[in-house]
Amino acid sequence: MEQSFLDYYSLEPVTRWIHDTLCGVMPEGWAVFLEGLVLGVVILLAYAVLAVVLIYMERRVCGAFQCRIGPNRVGGKGGLLQVPADVLKILTKEIIRLKNSDHLLYELAPYLVILASVISFSCLPWHKGAGVLDMEVGILFVLAASSIGILGILLAGWSSNSKYTIIGAVRSGAMLVSYELSLGITVLTVVILSGTMSISGIVESQADGWNIFKGHIITLVAFVIYLISGNAEANRGPFDLAEAEQELTAGYHTEYSGMHFGFFYLAEYLNLFITSGIAATLFLGGWMPLHVAGLDGFNAVMDYIPGIVWFLGKTFFVVFLLMWIRWTYPRLRIDQVLNLEWKYLMPLSLLLMLIMVVLKVYGLVF
């Protein structure tokens, strides 16, 4: 297959041109500072806009699955202004100081949660040449960065000095660390198949077919395991027992009010997006267009659709799948959750990984 379509929309010449032009009119330090500033603003905007879109989508999807209407009053027929109104409302709510909490850790927890999700958010491959953090060890870095969030959750629960929060925090700690194992091992399966850990490398290794088609039935099963454990990592769906509202009020963030609570809410939705984005990268080819062998005209048309459309389309498809799961299944109990991970998903994903190694060593993959 010719590689020309890969460079068709590449953003790398553009960023290099901007850097060179800036270096021409000012010292390099200033140019890097300016670029960093612009980059930061872009990340912030993308983060905030995606959060609003995802919260709106969740409400509409939830309404549809439960045969309800969903938001439909504020801002015309579709309730489009409901979420922006909520954002304004939460920004102007009082932030309550607790009497007997561990204050330093209580204030630190939202920073850690947001930090984890912003770092992994900037690792996503939006487009060719547009991944912000694109390291050689990219996917391992994403796993490492997203586990900072667990620390934030544990700190939030522990420092609030309330019984609900501490139960919620240890529950979610045990669940998140457990599901990180099968998540890590399924990612390992893809790394074996692609032969690289860098995120752009994984995307580019799928130029001749997405991983989900390349690895026989194995990557398909790994994809399902990834979705289950990614759902648990994002604290959602049947695995939201860390904030089981019927038993624990709101779990680990019970004592947070106003915008303090807003950070946990924001991070929850962005983590959903990041989980789906990584799923799209690892299994569905990231920004790679869909190609069918033999249909040259079809492939050429697909190449004209820009990469970011492909990436967002695949990611929102996975987001929709996860929302579907969340609003369909009832919540599990903590022992059922841990049994599912340790007795079924983890041994199964180890087995899949070993089969994938054998296939790869003998060259049996496509």
Add this chain to the structure above:
Amino acid sequence: MTDFTLLTVVVLTAIVLVAAALLIARLSAPRTFNPQKGEPYECGLPTRGTSWGQFHSGYYLYAILFLMFDIETVFLFPWAAVVERVGMWGLVSVMFFILVLILGLAYAWRKGALAWK
């Protein structure tokens, strides 16, 4: 820009996001004092004793098991990236490594560490 410059930018962005939103809230939100507001939330009842007490030890067991397997995954990553180059011999060595870990899991399972009591 190098990876670490970019990482610094991203980390600063996250910190600025939280700090700026909190600043807006501090400036615009009402502030009233009421001693009841500082109490831990417990559906209206006053809390008895401290909450920094004991919790179920089962969580602790899972955390220990997790440590073992998480370190294993970190060791496997560099090998996974070069599976084709190290070939059969690498596969055999890693199989042995994984076998030891599976024995550990089987032992914990047999001992009842995975049963929720």
